[in-house]
Amino acid sequence: MSFAIKSKISLAFLVLLAACGGGGGDGGVMPVPAATPLAITATNYEAVAQQAVTATTYLMDTGGFVTGAQLAPREQVLINFSRAQITRLGRLFAVAPRLATGAATTETQVCSGGGSLSSTINDVAGNQMVDAGDSASVVASNCVEFGATINGAMSIEFRAVSGNFDGDVYSATVVMTLSNLQASTGAGQVSGNGSITLALVGSGFNTGSLDMTITSLTMTGQVAGVNETLTLQDWRIVSNFSPSGAGIITRTTVNGTLISAALAPQSVTVATVTPFVQSGSSAYPASGQFIASGANGSKLRVTAQSATTVLIELDADGNNVYEASRTRLWSDLG
């Protein structure tokens, strides 16, 4: 699990918003699938840990790994694509023709690897700047970006934008809604439905926070006839970053419910006990702990031992005694 939010996510996010302007909308809400809590047992607790950690990396700027063989796109491709649209749409606001207030403009652009993106911009104030209340939508048609072919739609709503994004003090709240947004390669595909609300605050040099809230987001992967669906409900990741020496240190909490088709499908609820602390030079957090809770009081405790290893412990009967444990590499899990 990489909680490498800090400069990578935030600065990239800021740079694109900096091209926009000043700051409001509502995210779509997916129907919430009913799922009963999963009994966490000795046979499934490692898989649960893996799912919980993976669910966190969906939303993070993890490095991934190089491609030699062609790989099915990961969920991050959809997230990265969506975030990139914020940058691109911000530029479109600046060049959109001045129209009567409330009028929308549509423009089609060719993607870097072929295909197209059709973007509709609603500049509420008609001032060619991104303000609160502005929105945009994108329809991808065989658009080749990020090493995958993207189809489907997404929309962006700017709920609040203020401050100077070229400086250190700013804030922004943006809602990204994925509507059957799909990425595919020759090895498989992934599709996403749901909304992500991103709230970003910069309060000083290398100091600020990124708050990601998901009411419901479902990611479905399909590879060679095998499907996997993971739904995040009331999922929230809050990452605070601050200067540390020459770099940045990040403290991250994760809370929410995940439902995985591979886990029956049933749900587990994740709650951070101690924030995960990660230095700028590490790929994984060196400290921190969360507990994933299932049916009948069963629990799984995940504790960062170092930036390399993580301890996974099981309390299957809910008596607060962790009767089984394993030490694993972070890289094995997320």
Place this chain on the structure above:
Amino acid sequence: MPGRAAVHVAGRTVAGGALALLCGTAMPAHAACAPPGVVLAAGAEHSRWRELDAKGRPLLHEQGTLATLSLALDLACAGIDWRLAVEQAAGRRAYDGRSTTGTALATHSRIARTTLELTAWVPLTDTWAAGVRLGARQLERDIAGVGAVSGYAERFRDGQLAAGLRQISGLGPGLRGTAELWLGAGPAGRLALQLPQSDATVLRLGSSRLLQAALALHGGGHDANSTVWGLQLNYRRERFGAGPAQPLMRQGLLVGGAAQPQTQQSALALQATLGW
């Protein structure tokens, strides 16, 4: 260690079986054989590797220089010239591709390739010969990580059967030139993968096609005890079809999918040879 590497090369049972079959059918039991010869070759090759998606769009490309070393055993029996050769190539190629999150990146891959080939030449005329070659190959490709992007290793194994034509021309006293042209094909090979975050898996590759042309200049060999020197220039181009997608699992959970896309390889090699 060409000899040792040959033990591990893919398809050795195929090559060994073919040798037995070819020897059994083509060599009379009491065939008169000339004393065997040994040829040692060393050189370098410029290697290119491209991967393309289903629509022919480039996914990644690599190029670099590999050092090559080969050892061949020649045997002429009953009018057929046999050669059993093992070659090792190793080096580094610059990699220009993407990470799993879609980010373009440049890094490098370390290549180690072992090839075992059995060739039979049948003279057609004084200067022309027709040949058949059975080859088995193992290619290890270790793609280096860069920054927070992890690398990983791959191991390809495949085999090919090729048919060739050779012309030998006398260029002067003790000097002769050789030109060879090969066309070949191979069945689907295998790619063993150990990707980060998933269990080890083996992917099927697509079938392969080969085009190869070689020019060589040889001198010496005035008598049975003298050495033969040579220089050879070899161009080889191969295409591999895309393999089927396969799920990547970890602890029973689907964590991704992988397929080897359509792949094109080419190599231009220059080698110096010395034979006894």
